[in-house]
Amino acid sequence: GENVEQHPSTLSVQEGDSAVIKCTYSDSASNYFPWYKQELGKRPQLIIDIRSNVGEKKDQRIAVTLNKTAKHFSLHITETQPEDSAVYFCAASIWSGNTGKLIFGQGTTLQVKP
Amino acid sequence: DAGVTQSPTHLIKTRGQQVTLRCSPKSGHDTVSWYQQALGQGPQFIFQYYEEEERQRGNFPDRFSGHQFPNYSSELNVNALLLGDSALYLCASSRGEEAFFGQGTRLTVV
Numbered sequence: 335g336e337n338v339e340q341h342p343s344t345l346s347v348q349e350g351d352s353a354v355i356k357c358t359y360s361d362s363a364s365n366y367f368p369w370y371k372q373e374l375g376k377r378p379q380l381i382i383d384i385r386s387n388v389g390e391k392k393d394q395r396i397a398v399t400l401n402k403t404a405k406h407f408s409l410h411i412t413e414t415q416p417e418d419s420a421v422y423f424c425a426a427s428i429w430s431g432n433t434g435k436l437i438f439g440q441g442t443t444l445q446v447k448p
Numbered sequence: 449d450a451g452v453t454q455s456p457t458h459l460i461k462t463r464g465q466q467v468t469l470r471c472s473p474k475s476g477h478d479t480v481s482w483y484q485q486a487l488g489q490g491p492q493f494i495f496q497y498y499e500e501e502e503r504q505r506g507n508f509p510d511r512f513s514g515h516q517f518p519n520y521s522s523e524l525n526v527n528a529l530l531l532g533d534s535a536l537y538l539c540a541s542s543r544g545e546e547a548f549f550g551q552g553t554r555l556t557v558v
Contacts, residue, residue, distance in 0.1 A: 340490075366545045377452075377538070377549040378491065385545075423490050429545045432479055433503040436540075436547060438490030 336361045338426050340439025347414050348447050355442045357424035358406040364426040366434065367400060367407050372441075373420045381422075382409070414446045450475075452541050452550035460556045461529050469524040469553045473541030480522040481547065482514060485536040497522055529557045 337360040347353050359367075365386040370378035384391045384398045384407065391398050395414075400407040407426075411418055421443050425436040453472045461467050473480050479498045483491035493506035497516035516522045520541075526533055534557045540547040 338490075368545075368547070370549075377551045380546060380548065383546065425490075427545065432498050433496055434545060435481065435493040435496060435504050435506065436483075436491070437493065440490050441488075 336426070336437045338424060338437050338439040340424050340442060342442060343440065344443045344445070346445045346447065349414060349416060351414055353411045353414055353418070353444055355409045355422055355424065356406060357408070357439050359426040359437070360405070361426070361428060362405060363428045366427040366429045367398070368425050368436070369398060369409050370423045370425065371420045372423065378423060416446050416448050419444055419446045452539060452548050454539050454550035454553050456553060457551065458554045460558060463529055463531060463557055465529050466525065466527045467529060467555060469537050471522045471524070471539030471550060473520050473522070474548050477541035477543045478520050479542045480516055480520065481540045481542070482522070482524045483538040483540065485538055485552070491538055494524070531557050533557050
């Protein structure tokens with residue numbers, strides 16, 4: 335069945351360092367890949383997404399890369415700040431017409447030490 | 449814009465009971481999806497509603513059912529509650545691929 339593997343499960347970095355989270359998906363028909371940030375007790379928030387016709391997308395300190403051949407995608411956060419500390423989830427989706435379901439990875443707990 | 453709103457925020461039920469959770473989508477959104485998030489896990493897809501019909505369903509038993517109303521709001525119903533149904537239930541609305549989540553309903557089954 336559809337599956338998304340995410341690693342590492344925990345990541346600790348010093349403030350100002352970069353953080354990289356990697357995900358692999360199983361269904362080659364997947365065409366939409368969002369990343370969500372979830373702080374403790376709060377809702378998942380969409381921070382960046384990429385579609386299958388693009389290899390890379392950047393938004394200020396956050397970037398996502400997609401390798402369709404290898405079926406993996408990664409989140410890169412540069413110049414990390416303590417407020418980046420949260421759980422990050424990747425997801426993959428086969429979006430068609432008005433429907434599509436998100437298959438989530440297991441999450442990465444990012445700790446940024448001041 | 450109030451964003452996606454869910455009610456109630458917390459709920460405690462007894463095994464065997466039934467529960468109804470509610471979701472109002474973000475303004476302009478017409479698709480509502482429901483997810484179950486167990487502690488320390490990623491959200492798992494339950495089902496998705498568009499034009500008042502269930503369009504896709506995840507690997508959840510028939511005890512889980514839903515509904516979408518003409519104003520695009522949605523309900524999630526769970527019958528014959530089990531202890532294992534305890535989780536955070538998230539509603540996400542979208543118009544296209546980008547899905548925005550509500551704050552969730554924390555369901556505890558005792």
